[in-house]
Amino acid sequence: MSEEATTTHPIPAGFENAHATPESYKRMYAESISDPNGFWGREGKRLDWITPYTKVKDTDFTTGQVSIKWYEDGVLNVCVNCVDRHLPERADQVAIIWEPDDPATPARQITYAELSDKVNRMANVLLSQGVMRGDRVVIYLPMIPEAAYAMLACARIGAIHSIVFAGFSPDALANRINDSGAKVVITADTAPRGGRRTALKSNADKALLHASDKVRCLVVKHTGDQTTWVEGRDVDVLALMEQVSPDCPPRPMNAEDPLFILYTSGSTGKPKGVVHSSGGYLTFAAMTHEYTFDYHDGDVFWCTADVGWVTGHSYIVYGPLANGATTLMFEGVPTWPDAGRFWEVCDKHKVTQFYTAPTAIRALMGQGTEFIEKHDLSSLRLLGTVGEPINPEAWVWYDKYIGKGKCPIVDTWWQTETGGHLITPLPGAIPTKPGSATLPFFGIKPAVLVPETGAPIEGNPAEGVLCIADSWPGQMRTVWGDHQRFEETYFQQYPGYYFTGDGCRRDEDGYYWITGRVDDVLNVSGHRMGTAEVESALVAHPKVAESAVVGYPHEVKGQGIYAYVTLMNGVEPSEELRKELEAWVRNEIGPIAKPDLIQWAPGLPKTRSGKIMRRILRKIAENDYGALGDTSTLAEPAVVEDLIENRMNRG
Numbered sequence: 231m232s233e234e235a236t237t238t239h240p241i242p243a244g245f246e247n248a249h250a251t252p253e254s255y256k257r258m259y260a261e262s263i264s265d266p267n268g269f270w271g272r273e274g275k276r277l278d279w280i281t282p283y284t285k286v287k288d289t290d291f292t293t294g295q296v297s298i299k300w301y302e303d304g305v306l307n308v309c310v311n312c313v314d315r316h317l318p319e320r321a322d323q324v325a326i327i328w329e330p331d332d333p334a335t336p337a338r339q340i341t342y343a344e345l346s347d348k349v350n351r352m353a354n355v356l357l358s359q360g361v362m363r364g365d366r367v368v369i370y371l372p373m374i375p376e377a378a379y380a381m382l383a384c385a386r387i388g389a390i391h392s393i394v395f396a397g398f399s400p401d402a403l404a405n406r407i408n409d410s411g412a413k414v415v416i417t418a419d420t421a422p423r424g425g426r427r428t429a430l431k432s433n434a435d436k437a438l439l440h441a442s443d444k445v446r447c448l449v450v451k452h453t454g455d456q457t458t459w460v461e462g463r464d465v466d467v468l469a470l471m472e473q474v475s476p477d478c479p480p481r482p483m484n485a486e487d488p489l490f491i492l493y494t495s496g497s498t499g500k501p502k503g504v505v506h507s508s509g510g511y512l513t514f515a516a517m518t519h520e521y522t523f524d525y526h527d528g529d530v531f532w533c534t535a536d537v538g539w540v541t542g543h544s545y546i547v548y549g550p551l552a553n554g555a556t557t558l559m560f561e562g563v564p565t566w567p568d569a570g571r572f573w574e575v576c577d578k579h580k581v582t583q584f585y586t587a588p589t590a591i592r593a594l595m596g597q598g599t600e601f602i603e604k605h606d607l608s609s610l611r612l613l614g615t616v617g618e619p620i621n622p623e624a625w626v627w628y629d630k631y632i633g634k635g636k637c638p639i640v641d642t643w644w645q646t647e648t649g650g651h652l653i654t655p656l657p658g659a660i661p662t663k664p665g666s667a668t669l670p671f672f673g674i675k676p677a678v679l680v681p682e683t684g685a686p687i688e689g690n691p692a693e694g695v696l697c698i699a700d701s702w703p704g705q706m707r708t709v710w711g712d713h714q715r716f717e718e719t720y721f722q723q724y725p726g727y728y729f730t731g732d733g734c735r736r737d738e739d740g741y742y743w744i745t746g747r748v749d750d751v752l753n754v755s756g757h758r759m760g761t762a763e764v765e766s767a768l769v770a771h772p773k774v775a776e777s778a779v780v781g782y783p784h785e786v787k788g789q790g791i792y793a794y795v796t797l798m799n800g801v802e803p804s805e806e807l808r809k810e811l812e813a814w815v816r817n818e819i820g821p822i823a824k825p826d827l828i829q830w831a832p833g834l835p836k837t838r839s840g841k842i843m844r845r846i847l848r849k850i851a852e853n854d855y856g857a858l859g860d861t862s863t864l865a866e867p868a869v870v871e872d873l874i875e876n877r878m879n880r881g
C-alpha cells in the first residue's frame with residue numbers, strides 16, 4: 231500500500247472556522263454523553279416548534295420494552311421547517327438545483343419561493359385524493375424535483391411517505407404498497423437514466439394489479455411518453471397542481487409522529503419498513519448535515535444518492551432544506567454521456583461539497599484522469615463517501631484527483647436505521663485516516679463487543695461487533711406494523727445495546743474501521759440486500775430446487791452476488807438457463823439484485839441437522855477454499871469437493 235494510504239491526513243487549511251474545531255468537538259462530545267438531555271434539548275431548538283417540548287429524551291433499550299421517544303410533547307411541522315420558515319430571508323435563494331439526465335436539457339433552479347408554491351399545491355392535490363393525516367403514500371419517482379415536492383407535501387399534511395427506489399421491480403413495489411397499506415402511489419410516465427428510459431408507470435400498473443383497487447395512481451408527466459391510463463384511478467398530478475390553491479395550511483404534528491417509512495433489507499425475511507419520526511429525525515438530519523459537511527450559507531451541496539435510499543432522504547432533502555441550504559439533485563449516472571459527468575456538474579454548478587459512494591469512485595478510477603482534467607473543480611471544499619467501506623486506494627485517488635489534496639474526505643458510517651451519520655470525521659476537528667470512519671458524532675456511544683459473549687471490549691485496539699450503547703434523536707422508532715421484529719432484530723442478541731449488524735475494529739487512537747456486515751446482508755455497490763431475498767426469488771423459479779446466496783469481493787461493486795443453485799430433478803444446467811435465472815431475479819427484485827455468478831450445485835453443504843453451512847460457501851465464493859475451517863459437522867463432505875472443483879470465481 232502507498233504511504234498516503236497508511237498515514238494520518240491532518241485537517242486541511244481553510245477549516246479553522248469550521249462548525250467544529252478539535253477543541254469544540256471534544257468539549258461538545260463530552261457534554262453530549264454526560265448530559266444528553268441538556269445537549270439535545272439545546273440542539274432541538276434548531277427547529278421551529280409550534281408547541282415547544284418540555285421533555286427531551288425518553289428511551290429504553292431493555293429487551294421486551296424497547297421504546298424510543300425524543301421531544302415527545304413537542305409539536306411541529308417538518309415541511310414548515312424545510313420551507314416556510316426560510317421564506318422571510320431566502321425566498322429568492324435557490325433551494326434545489328435540478329440537473330437532468332441529458333446534459334443538453336437545461337438545468338432548473340428552484341427557489342425557496344417556488345418550492346413553497348409547488349409543495350403547497352402538491353399537498354392540496356394529495357388532500358383532493360382523500361389522503362389524510364397518518365395515511366401512507368408510496369413514492370415511485372425518478373430523481374426529479376417532484377420527488378422532493380411529494381415528500382414535503384406529505385410532511386405538510388401529516389401523511390407518511392414511503393419511497394420505493396425507481397430501480398425496483400413491480401413485484402417489489404407491490405409488496406411495499408401492500409405492507410404499508412398505502413392509499414396512493416405517486417409515479418412518473420418514464421424515467422430517463424443514462425440515456426435510456428425505464429417505464430415507471432407501466433411498472434406501477436403491474437404492481438397495482440396486486441394491490442387493493444382503491445389505491446390511486448398519481449402520475450407526473452415528466453417525459454411526455456405515452457402510457458396507459460386507467461380512468462378513475464390515474465390522476466395527472468402536474469395538471470391538477472395548476473388547478474388547486476397554492477396555499478395549504480400545515481398540519482401540526484407531534485414530534486413522535488412518523489415522517490416516513492423506508493424499506494430496507496435484513497438478514498432474514500422480507501424487507502422491513504423502517505419508521506422514522508418527525509422531530510428527532512429532522513433535528514439529527516439537520517445537525518449532521520451542518521457539522522459533517524461543514525455547511526455554510528452560500529455553499530452548493532451535492533449528494534449523488536437516489537432519494538429512494540436513506541442517504542437521499544437525509545442529505546438531499548431533509549437535512550439540507552432544514553438548514554436553508556442549496557441542494558443539488560441529479561437525475562443521471564456518473565458514466566453517461568461520458569465518465570466526466572460528475573465533474574462537469576461540479577464545475578457547472580460550482581459545487582462546494584460533494585458526497586458519493588465508494589463504488590462510483592472505483593468505477594471512475596478505472597476510466598483514467600482525462601475526464602477530470604477537462605473540468606474546473608476548484609469550487610470543491612469537501613468530499614464525502616457513504617454506503618460501504620472505502621478501500622484506501624480509492625480514498626487516495628479521490629483525495630488526489632478530485633480533492634487535489636486540499637479537501638477533507640468525510641467517510642460517513644451510518645444506516646437506514648440510524649437516520650443520519652453516527653461515525654464520521656468532522657472536517658475541522660478530526661484528522662482522517664484512509665478507510666476509517668474515524669470518531670463518533672455527538673451523542674453516539676459506540677461499543678465493540680465480543681461477538682460470542684456480548685462482553686464490551688474496553689481499551690484499544692479492539693475488534694468485534696459494533697453496537698451503540700444509547701439512543702440518539704435520529705434513531706428508527708419501530709418496524710412498520712411489527713414492533714416485535716424491531717426488538718428481535720436490533721436489541722435481542724446483545725441486551726441493552728442497539729446492534730448494527732456491522733463488524734468493526736477500533737485502533738490505538740480510538741478510530742473506528744468498519745469491516746462490513748457480520749450478518750447475511752450483502753452490500754452491492756452500496757445497496758443493501760438480504761441473501762434471503764435473492765434466495766427466495768431464485769427458488770420461486772419452477773426449475774430451481776434450492777439455492778444459497780453469499781457475497782464475494784468485487785473490484786468495483788465492493789461485493790458481488792454469488793448464487794449456488796440446485797436444480798429440480800431432471801433439469802439440466804445450461805447457459806440459457808443461467809440467463810433465464812438472471813432475468814428472473816431482475817424481474818422479481820430489480821436489476822441491482824441480479825447474481826454476478828451462478829454456480830450449479832448438485833448439493834449444498836449442510837450440517838446433520840440440515841442447516842446450510844454458509845461459512846463454507848462464502849470461502850469457496852471468495853476463492854479461499856484452502857481455509858475451510860471445521861468441516862467435521864458436514865452431513866456429506868463430498869458435496870464440498872464438487873463445489874470447489876466447479877467454483878466460478880477463480881480471480
Ligand code: 6R9
Nearest residue numbers: 616617618619641642643644645646744758
Ligand atoms: C447510509 C447507508 C447500511 C450499511 C451499514 C454498513 C454499510 C454504510 C459505511 C458503511 C463502511 C461506511 N456502510 N456506510 N460501511 N463505511 N462509511 O448506506 O445505509 O443502505 O442502510 O446501509 O452500509 O455495512 O450497516 P444502508
